[in-house]
Amino acid sequence: MTTEREKDSVTGTETTGHEWDGIRELDTPPPSWLMWIFYLSIVFAAVYVVLYPAIPLGGSYTKGVLGYSSREALDVSMAQLRKAQGQYLVQINAKSPAEILKDPQLRTFAVRGGLVAFGDNCAACHNLGGTGRHAYPSLADDVWLWGGKPADIYATLKYGIRSGHDKTRTSAMLPFGTGQKMTEPQTADVAEYVLSLTKRSKDAAAVTRGAALYGRQCASCHGKSGGGDQKQGAPALNDQIWLYGGTKAEIIAQIVRPKMGVMPAWVDRLKDETLKMLSVYVHALGGGK
Amino acid sequence: MAGKRGNIIVRNHGKIERNVTLMAVLIAITISIGGLVEIVPLFTIKTTIEKVDGVRPYSPLELAGRNIYLREGCYTCHSQMIRPFRDEVLRYGPYSLAAESMFDHPFQWGSKRTGPDLARVGGKYSNAWHVQHMINPQSVEPGSVMPSYRHLMRPLKLKLIQAHLRANQAVGVPYTKAQVAAARGDLRAQADPEGEHDHDGLLKRYPKAVVADFDGNPAVLTEMDAVIAYMQILGRMVDFRKYKTKDLQQ
Known part of the structure; x- marks a missing residue:
């Protein structure tokens, strides 16, 4: 029912003019501060629409008098960053990683920049600080699969390992446990010989048998005394560093069906200056040659 | 806020509430406006896509x-x-x-x-x-x-x-x-x-x-x-x- 709007005698406020089963409702106005926020936000919206991109118009949109674009703002912001780092970046782009390492100031800059890039891109596999984990080599020691000179690290970073890039570092260990290459006892003998390289073998007879096999099948890549070959990424077998584990069972598994890691090529993904800073950072982790 | 001099819709809201046909028509109009604002821009969506090479359907x-x-x-x-x-x-x-x-x-x-x-x-x-x-x-x-x-x-x-x-x-x-x-x-x-x-x-x-x-x-x-x-x-x-x-x- 609609009734007359009337003043409520208790509060002095008008009623809405509606009545429900004898109950009438007060028409108390919202607090004025709330209404002011409301009006001001309308004014803000109107100003915003004039200044900034706002209304879609089919294939285009109102550009706003400021001509703001988030993408152009990014360009400006990136240019500011480059300007702040300008002198360093110019030098880093001009020099090789080895030359950067020789310049103390540049080296410090590159190590800091490399640290950040390493956290974003490399740590997921090589761990923070380059300490490595099972199947992902440590970069903080002086044992290298593909060389630890600044230029070696730089090349590995650029093109990766078995990455599919045209210039990738690549090599493959044959699966000696399949086909006719080695019988099961023979793989165990070779593993025993490999253990003996780090003085962990207890079976002299097996070592003698394994040594002959090793000489024929393994030495061409891993070296006569197990020193490895960085030209083809063949790991040394005479040290305590084991990418896929150093127990006899793990060594046999690697002979039978070798695991071979993949490192992505970063040349298309990161800027050359970033790759150089990363090379310097990795070199400076402690094991650089 | 809606006093005697409140706007025309508030003053006549009683009529809308009592006339189901009128209410249905007004609801349809309101929803159409909202729909148009949301849907019409989609017809021009192609023009908002950057012209770059290489994007293909997924294998x-x-x-x-x-x-x-x-x-x-x-x-x-x-x-x-x-x-x-x-x-x-x-x-x-x-x-x-x-x-x-x-x-x-x-x-x-x-x-x-x-x-x-x-x-x-x-x-x-x-x-x-x-x-x-x-x-x-x-x-x-x-x-x-x-x-x-x-x-x-x-x-x-x-x-x-x-x-x-x-x-x-x-x-x-x-x-x-x-x-x-x-x-x-x-x-x-x-x-x-x-x-x-x-x-x-x-x-x-x-x-x-x-x-x-x-x-x-x-x-x-x-x-x-x-x-x-x-x-x-x-x-x-x-x-x-x-x-x-x-x-x-x-």
Whole structure:
């Protein structure tokens, strides 16, 4: 029912003019501060629409008098960053990683920049600080699969390992446990010989048998005394560093069906200056040659 | 607020409330206006997509992986939208373009990052890393809260792949007849680099597709193969070295 709007005698406020089963409702106005926020936000919206991109118009949109674009703002912001780092970046782009390492100031800059890039891109596999984990080599020691000179690290970073890039570092260990290459006892003998390289073998007879096999099948890549070959990424077998584990069972598994890691090529993904800073950072982790 | 001099609708609201036909007509008008404002711009959406080369429909295996990505709700923790901010561009790479998700139905921009953005994850990690990470995320990211997805090592359901391509066709993804016809072969070929398949045809139909035995088990085509094939193409279709901001006008 609609009734007359009337003043409520208790509060002095008008009623809405509606009545429900004898109950009438007060028409108390919202607090004025709330209404002011409301009006001001309308004014803000109107100003915003004039200044900034706002209304879609089919294939285009109102550009706003400021001509703001988030993408152009990014360009400006990136240019500011480059300007702040300008002198360093110019030098880093001009020099090789080895030359950067020789310049103390540049080296410090590159190590800091490399640290950040390493956290974003490399740590997921090589761990923070380059300490490595099972199947992902440590970069903080002086044992290298593909060389630890600044230029070696730089090349590995650029093109990766078995990455599919045209210039990738690549090599493959044959699966000696399949086909006719080695019988099961023979793989165990070779593993025993490999253990003996780090003085962990207890079976002299097996070592003698394994040594002959090793000489024929393994030495061409891993070296006569197990020193490895960085030209083809063949790991040394005479040290305590084991990418896929150093127990006899793990060594046999690697002979039978070798695991071979993949490192992505970063040349298309990161800027050359970033790759150089990363090379310097990795070199400076402690094991650089 | 609605005094005697309140506006015409408030003063006459009693009439609308008592006349169901009038009310229905007015509701229809109100909803139509809202609908027009929301729907009409969609007819011009093509003109808002940047003109860049390289974006192609997903290969059958990538599409199957994408379907699993949706099924598992990956988007609830991972966005696929790098915003044009300095910190994001420095961390992830070039900001995302509308063009890059034009064949996504629905797009996977997401609105929350519990995990990192995945818009440029393609090529960033090896396949073996992805498998290890899916099975036991904490083994490579000790602080991660991601659950294990070891159940993805089960066989991929193959039967419906052509229907998935056709469904995408129906909503505007330009799959060709040849692509639909070859879908089942392409699905197997992409995860079996050593097998007897038409790999050249696959790469011609889907340039840059990563052909690999993703999960290390060539005998079985698993859901893991599909998801990693999808991961490895994300963000790799457009060569950003070719474009500057002014080329990406919308």
